[in-house]
Amino acid sequence: MQHILVITLSNLGDVIMTTPVIMALAARFPSARLTVLVGPKARALLDKSPQIHQVVVYDKKADWRRKWRVLRGLRQVRYDYVVDLRHTPIPWLLRCKQRSPLFRRFRKTNQRDRHWEILEMMGFNLPSPPVLPFFDETDVRVSLEKLRTKGILSPGGWIVAAPGAASEKKRWPVASFQTVLGELVKRTGCPIVLVGAPNERPIAEAVAQELSGTTIVLCGETTINQTAALLSKAVLILANDSAIMHLGFELDVPTVGIFGPTRHEQYGHVGQRFRIAHADATRCSCNTQLIPKHERSCFHGLQAEQVLALCMALLKTIPQADSTRIPDHKPA
16 A cells, blocks of 8 residues: 655644645545645644545654654555655655655745646656545535524525634725625625634624625634635635635635735636636835734735625526525625
């Protein structure tokens, strides 16, 4: 039996962007034993996948003894391939036949594309993979029950919004979210589901205060797998640059990603069901280029009208077969 180790990242959004690599390897080597090394935050994201035989947690903040115990366990196996998407020395501490290169020259800017380039550097020419199973039927059932207890009885067709983000600097203003979601409610009649981490609940509740129609807050009430199940049945996702945005793209749900301080060329996506909302930084007086990346927080005057137009344009692209998922809506 072949053994493959994939070393993925720690942050939830970053891990989501590496899942195509994991699934491509699983499809190329269906009989191999696939192990994924991941940070503690994202373990649950991968646990649902039957293609992954073992998920090993590696906490980069742990002391050296705990790290060595993890490495010692990995050293018990001789791997056929070790694919390191984090660019660490770990592959060189393990026994394996082929490793991803230590020195890399990327041709592309986008992070998701760069993960794929690492496979190409190893000589793999793999087709587009299936989507990683982020959730199962239990997650669907539990998430729908949570909606029913809050008054949403339909099996799909809601708009999901994620006004939070891991970094406060990546959060588009509450008032802007209110404006866009308020108009979407008027034009579509769709219920609004606000999702995110527990610490993002105050932001979501602030957004919900000014919205009419059915609007519920689920921040902190669903696991990442249950959240993915909800996203899969949404008619539209509106999110800051965050894990929710990346999940929407991977699940092929119409998604508008809002970008300000982070580069949309690097962390955004391109696809028929994905739109990037951003303003021209060169017309902004914030002098972004002079500020350290971790301190940037400007959205360069991104207007609610621009984001709303992108949302309405995506809603119009829903295939006729899916048209029953949303009520008729007025033109933008």
